[in-house]
Amino acid sequence: MTDDDCVRILREWCPRHGLRFEGFRRVRSQVRKRIGRRLVELGLAAVERYLERLEADPAEQLQLESFCRISISRFYRDRLVFDRLREAELPRLAREALESPQPKVRIWCAGCASGEEPYTIALLWSLELADRFPGCTLELSATDANAALIDRAHRGEYPAGSIRDLPAPFRSAFEIVGRTAILPVQFRSLASFSVADVRTVFPDRELDGIFCRNLPFTYFELEAQRRFLEAVDRILRPGGLLAIGAKEVLPGDHRFRESAPGTGLFVRSSE
Numbered sequence: 001m002t003d004d005d006c007v008r009i010l011r012e013w014c015p016r017h018g019l020r021f022e023g024f025r026r027v028r029s030q031v032r033k034r035i036g037r038r039l040v041e042l043g044l045a046a047v048e049r050y051l052e053r054l055e056a057d058p059a060e061q062l063q064l065e066s067f068c069r070i071s072i073s074r075f076y077r078d079r080l081v082f083d084r085l086r087e088a089e090l091p092r093l094a095r096e097a098l099e100s101p102q103p104k105v106r107i108w109c110a111g112c113a114s115g116e117e118p119y120t121i122a123l124l125w126s127l128e129l130a131d132r133f134p135g136c137t138l139e140l141s142a143t144d145a146n147a148a149l150i151d152r153a154h155r156g157e158y159p160a161g162s163i164r165d166l167p168a169p170f171r172s173a174f175e176i177v178g179r180t181a182i183l184p185v186q187f188r189s190l191a192s193f194s195v196a197d198v199r200t201v202f203p204d205r206e207l208d209g210i211f212c213r214n215l216p217f218t219y220f221e222l223e224a225q226r227r228f229l230e231a232v233d234r235i236l237r238p239g240g241l242l243a244i245g246a247k248e249v250l251p252g253d254h255r256f257r258e259s260a261p262g263t264g265l266f267v268r269s270s271e
């Protein structure tokens, strides 16, 4: 399967799945490899035959959609973003939570891959913030459409490279066995994971923070981005934190102001 073959398939099928072809520019090779393996499995030599199969077979269309879920992630991905979270935004949410009768910081990670992002938050919380904000708890939920990734999140076992960006005090929380970094259960138990599609399933409670980095605002077409943002508006409290990818852009008019330039961290305004 050549890159041109992959471009041909994505150009034709991304819009039919509500996805943006342009979002795949830098990460296409992951999709190309998956489709390439699928062609071998199906015994198809030419991309034309696969395009015919797609037209005729709705199950194959779903299969292709799953190939388009880019699963790149790692702990403390984007240092500036997590530095800002540690220094400013998570402490602010904890301070504000302490003003309520049942102090809780409620965070949802949408498109959480194998848990790298929610577990980074869990590590920051338990190793740095919990002691500074006694009485305040973290309620952390995380969802992804890919069940295999959610299984990996439950196991909490990662290739050693996944934790390379974590500052040393957080890295030392892991048990290293050969080339595998294992997150101990005391941290794993802080996050609850489930399989869900962010286009249709949202938490049914008010939240203080929503992380959706490197998913809707890169891969979804504009209309789906708008619908996602409307859902965020409904469930994120005024003053709540929205984390999108540092290079992503929110569509159209919205009620968010950036917490610090270039971080993708936004605060929902109160009106």
Ligand SMILES: C[S@@+](CC[C@H](N)C(=O)[O-])C[C@H]1O[C@@H](n2cnc3c(N)ncnc32)[C@H](O)[C@@H]1O
Pocket: 069, 070, 071, 072, 073, 074, 077, 110, 111, 112, 113, 114, 116, 117, 143, 144, 145, 146, 149, 196, 197, 198, 199, 212, 213, 214, 215
């Ligand atoms: C590029 S990763 C981003 C992971 C993490 N947020 C980060 O920034 O490091 C995108 C994740 O979104 C998931 N995903 C893709 N489409 C999805 C959908 N419609 N609903 C839920 N998760 C989805 C993929 O399986 C993948 O794990």
